[in-house]
Amino acid sequence: MSGSPHPARATSADVARLAGVSRATVSFVLNDTEPGRVSDATRAKVRAAAEQLGYVGHAAARALRAGRSNLVLMPATQAAIGRLVSDWLDDLQQALHEHGYTLVLHGGRGADPVEVARVWAEMRPAAVLAPGPGLSPAAVELLHTAGVRAVIATGGEPVPGAHTVIFRQDELGRLAAAHLIERGRRRLAVLMPRERGLDVFAEERLAGVRAAAQGRDVEVTPVPLGYDWDEALALARSWPGLDGVFGYNDEYALLLIRALQEVGRAVPGEVSVAGADDLLLARIAQPALTSVRIELGAATELAALVHRMIEEPAEPGVVDTIRMHLIIRDST
Amino acid sequence: MSGSPHPARATSADVARLAGVSRATVSFVLNDTEPGRVSDATRAKVRAAAEQLGYVGHAAARALRAGRSNLVLMPATQAAIGRLVSDWLDDLQQALHEHGYTLVLHGGRGADPVEVARVWAEMRPAAVLAPGPGLSPAAVELLHTAGVRAVIATGGEPVPGAHTVIFRQDELGRLAAAHLIERGRRRLAVLMPRERGLDVFAEERLAGVRAAAQGRDVEVTPVPLGYDWDEALALARSWPGLDGVFGYNDEYALLLIRALQEVGRAVPGEVSVAGADDLLLARIAQPALTSVRIELGAATELAALVHRMIEEPAEPGVVDTIRMHLIIRDST
């Protein structure tokens, strides 16, 4: 085939020409602004012309004109967490869409936070939702300077300059550790995933475990573990005699449990193990896995908050707290 | 606090003013186009001014001017599949970034494909990567008309108008079913997830199972199942006497296995079960789960393909095939 296989993309000017009206009229009709401004006959003409040409708006042009885009940005790291989070993201996407925003998940794991924030800022999103640890003060400043209206962080403590949804990673560790200690465990391990992007969360969870152990004659040992069977098996074989484990999350916890079983160490007899996320897998594991459940809250509320912050920027502050509680099962 | 908490975002004109040069010069310096055009002294001045003002480019303006954005769009559904895919996405994001593109995961599960394609088209992405079943001919046409250079589909058969990475969902079912039949199973179940967005894949996998059963005196029954313990348990209790199961993927397969075990039905004694994805969880399950492994291939190659297609659009065609093979374990 030679030449362009597709007709040049139609602009609103093309639509206007075909319909025999001005570009202004086209804009009013297609966006339904100022109802009653354009007569029904003209509306129909414009609609037909747009349809015929296969007209599709140009987000960049609109954003340029409006001074801001309708994008809401979120690091894609979040999406990889599991079904719980990804279902919730679906709801969030839907709720934001109803407010006229487009949720966009953006990668960039592992890179320099300020560099990542820069790429985000170039997209001039209306809002950014991100884990606090990835949002250095410099990054927040950069986003605001670039005109991002709403920066919403999730994390253990308020991020300066951003609204913060309090999500205490350390509380995950604290809850699990308190339970293990109550069960009589005194030598606690905390699994520290080797996978990129997880280290900041792991450190906070470890801190929570340490806090629970404080002044209680309990020893806490961080234990690195990659998400890999052979490594888990090697760890189980040379298990350093610890009697309680907080597994970072359910996946790592389950991996370790199987490895321990494989080398003949009883769970919970010899070692108690607790996870986090309360996946369905935790419930159906054998033994069923004690886990910290995270209540993500209604996505619609977060969407509404985002909308409010974009419409009328207010003082940054603490917004809401993600609640969590322990579900005790047979692994502890 | 009153007034704007942040300085107005600087434009390239501001940078030019501060540096005492023209906007053109700023553009040349910051983009490093035409090296040698600007003297070192001027370059330094411009850089310093940009730094001082916290200048950040404006992607929308650049896209408007260039006629296309540097966005590569992919449905976020993909991301929810699991660790295998999400790690791969990380690599893809990285590889695309090195070509100057920004990978964006976009939600929109469940909505009308053409409506979704419309929202995508408005962003004028350079490329769209999507599962074929979501790309109707109308959707592909819409994207092309909107100027999207590269539409790359994944699916069982070539999508008209798009390059296609052949990914035969039916082959997943065929491989698993052939194995089950070889093991002497004659009454096969195929789990059909109730979760939104998964039905198109499930139908194709079911078709693969049917193909394997063809002319072999094997009965195939689709069995709906939501990802939920109670539902799995109810299914197991009223198990319709089928002796082989293709579980859609590892997660559903594992869920069913546990439910069957719970009601005293032996796996693989009474029922053989196979999954797909070959998650680590399949390997550590008890019994270890037979699963179809999917070889996603190098993300760098796909990134290079995307780049090539954007630079010099060519005839759509079949690009590459995602390979898969069965890993036989104890569940069959």
Add this chain to the structure above:
DNA sequence: TTGAAAGCGCTAACAT
């Protein structure tokens, strides 16, 4: 009820 026109921030062809 509709049209004309300015201008969002950027790049690149052309001029100096």
Add this chain to the structure above:
DNA sequence: ATGTTAGCGCTTTCAA
């Protein structure tokens, strides 16, 4: 070696 300027597609004020 650097500057001037047109124009990408859109919305919205102002004028008719």
